[in-house]
Amino acid sequence: MxxxxxxxxxxxxxxxxxxxxxxxxxxxxxxxxxxxxxxxxxxxxxxxxxxxxxxxxxxxxxxxxxxxxxxxxxxxxxxxxxxxxxxxxxxxxxxxxxxxxxxxxxxxxxxxxxIPEKLTSETAVAMSGQAVSYASVVHITKVQPGETVLVSGASGGLGSVCCMAAKAVGAKVIALAGDEEKAKHMRRDMNVDLVLVMKDDWIQKVMDFTKGVGAEVCLDNTGMVNDAIRCLAYFGRICILGFAARKGVMEEVKMNKLLLKSITVVGYRFGESGRRYPETLEEIWRGYLSMLETGKLQPLxxxxxxxxxxxxxxxxxxxxxxxxxxxxxxxxxxxxxxxxx
Ligand SMILES: NC(=O)c1ccc[n+]([C@@H]2O[C@H](COP(=O)([O-])OP(=O)(O)OC[C@H]3O[C@@H](n4cnc5c(N)ncnc54)[C@H](OP(=O)(O)O)[C@@H]3O)[C@@H](O)[C@H]2O)c1
Missing domain, CATH: 3.90.180.10 (Medium-chain alcohol dehydrogenases, catalytic domain)
Structure with a gap:
């Protein structure tokens, strides 16, 4: 072969x-x-x-x-x-x-x-690695309708599905992009409320969008906890999914910043959780596939x-x-x- x-x-x-x-x-x-x-x-x-x-x-x-x-x-x-x-x-x-x-x-x-009958093989393979994104929204941060969710690495495999899953549960989504060219495509093709390029005053723009309150949730695919703390609401939740932008160098976070805003930070490693909690894994797959079969999630x-x-x-x-x-x-x-x- x-x-x-x-x-x-x-x-x-x-x-x-x-x-x-x-x-x-x-x-x-x-x-x-x-x-x-x-x-x-x-x-x-x-x-x-x-x-x-x-x-x-x-x-x-x-x-x-x-x-x-x-x-x-x-x-x-x-x-x-x-x-x-x-x-x-x-x-x-x-x-x-x-x-x-x-x-x-x-x-x-x-x-x-x-592969469920309603899904093409192309859709199944495109979405096969992103049950983690669905789980981060529904099971880990438990996003509620009307909340604002900030997604880093939003153009990526995980990030794009984080955006879709958050929209599907009724949240407002702010998608973060690396450059203007990509942001243009994302504004056209992704059903999100705001696409921001991570430069200059993007944190202020998050605060403006949320009328000074800050986003309730950040789904972090790139490694930007310090930035997230600056534009999250009090009692905000951060879910760490990946470190695509860190080039192997991890962030250091001052604990008092978490305390001052009562922020919760949770890491989520999908593979390991699945091995330890197979019943939860099956529940996640049922929910994820159901969103796919009903068209609430569609591959980009x-x-x-x-x-x-x-x-x-x-x-x-x-x-x-x-x-x-x-x-x-x-x-x-x-x-x-x-x-x-
Ligand atoms: N927690 C888990 O269980 C789990 C499971 C699978 C993967 N992961 C991790 O999650 C992260 C995202 O995975 P993915 O499959 O979504 O990756 P991906 O498709 O490559 O997307 C990553 C996104 O991050 C942004 N980015 C910013 N700086 C970057 C850099 N220096 N190099 C590459 N991308 C950069 C890119 O968007 P812009 O160009 O617009 O900035 C890109 O679209 C990775 O770190 C991966 O290892 C975690």
């Missing part, structure tokens, strides 16, 4: 091209999936360059390996030890597993979910990418911060005999 195979780490993700590698053979507890779509994310760039925390000898991704994580596809074979989820050959599924930038990937139970798709040959271009566009929303790369048509339910 063809795959973005990494015999060693690369400096420039734009140089990544598919090569011929052996088709993976599923172990007893694994599904074999024909990949039809994949959706590159920030972590894939780190994996390709050897800069991810999992790029150690003991981690998941050390050369040689096939790159990629989020995918949608069609089950080719079920685990020989049995399928607990009931997924069958021919089912459309989405999920995550190292090696997804390939024609085939092997994944264990729990790494895939069936960026550009057109087709074939594994386009993976290098997709990752480079991500790295250059051109992207708003999610990239989906179509890898193959649905194989004949695929089931829609």
């Amino acid at each position: 063809k795959a973005i195979h990494k015999p060693q780490f690369v400096e420039d993700v734009a140089t990544l091209r598919p090569t011929e590698v052996p088709t993976p053979q599923p172990k007893g507890d694994q599904y074999l999936v024909r990949v039809t779509h994949c959706s590159p994310q920030h972590a894939d760039i780190l994996h390709a360059k050897g800069k991810h925390q999992n790029n150690t000898k003991r981690g998941w991704c050390h050369p040689p390996f096939n790159l990629g994580y989020d995918f949608a596809g069609v089950v080719q074979s079920v685990p020989s030890l049995g399928s607990k989820s009931g997924s069958k050959k021919g089912d459309r599924v989405f999920g995550a597993g190292i090696g997804a930038f390939a024609e085939y990937v092997c994944v264990p139970e729990g790494a895939i979910r069936r 798709l960026y550009g057109k990418y087709e074939g594994l040959e386009d993976i290098g271009r997709a990752l480079k566009d991500l790295e250059d911060r051109k992207v708003y929303g999610k990239i989906v790369v179509k890898v193959a048509d649905l194989p004949a005999g695929s089931r829609l339910t």
Whole structure:
């Protein structure tokens, strides 16, 4: 099969091209999936360059390996030890597993979910990594109708869905962007109340929008707790989701600033919470998929990418911060005999 195979780490993700590698053979507890779509994310760039925390000898991704994580596809074979989820050959599924930038990937139970009939495979893969955004709104900060929610990294995969989920529960949303060019697209394509470029007097603009009160909630994807404190209301809530802008250097926060405004800061690591609280995880997926199936959440798709040959271009566009929303790369048509339910 063809795959973005990494015999060693690369400096420039734009140089990544598919090569011929052996088709993976599923172990007893694994599904074999024909990949039809994949959706590159920030972590894939780190994996390709050897800069991810999992790029150690003991981690998941050390050369040689096939790159990629989020995918949608069609089950080719079920685990020989049995399928607990009931997924069958021919089912459309989405999920995550190292090696997804390939024609085939092997994944264990729990790494895939069936795609609901109403969703296209493109939508499923574009939204597969953002249940965390939904959960940050509904389960962690418990956003209420009428509250103002500030979202950093709002153009990103997580951020764009934070905005949509907050709007879906009736909040007003202020989306933060890195530059004016991107902000222009976001004003056109994202259903938010205000898009601000993070420069000059943006904090004052948040205060003006909220009539001097400040936003009730900040969903922070970039690492901007100190800025958030300056434009949050008393008893405001900050949910830390990621540090996309920190370049590995963490913020320091003066505790008295939290006390003076009675601010709550909570970190949320989706994967770990899911492993520890599987019932809550299922509840989150039910709520998230229901919002997707009823059209309350819709993917914001960026550009057109087709074939594994386009993976290098997709990752480079991500790295250059051109992207708003999610990239989906179509890898193959649905194989004949695929089931829609
Ligand atoms: N908590 C969890 O469980 C969880 C799960 C998955 C991912 N994450 C983390 O959440 C963060 C966001 O992930 P994502 O998939 O949404 O990433 P993404 O699609 O790359 O979006 C990140 C956004 O941050 C902004 N940004 C600001 N400074 C940046 C910089 N120096 N480099 C890149 N982007 C920068 C960009 O918008 P502008 O260009 O407009 O500024 C970009 O759209 C990442 O740190 C990721 O590791 C957390």
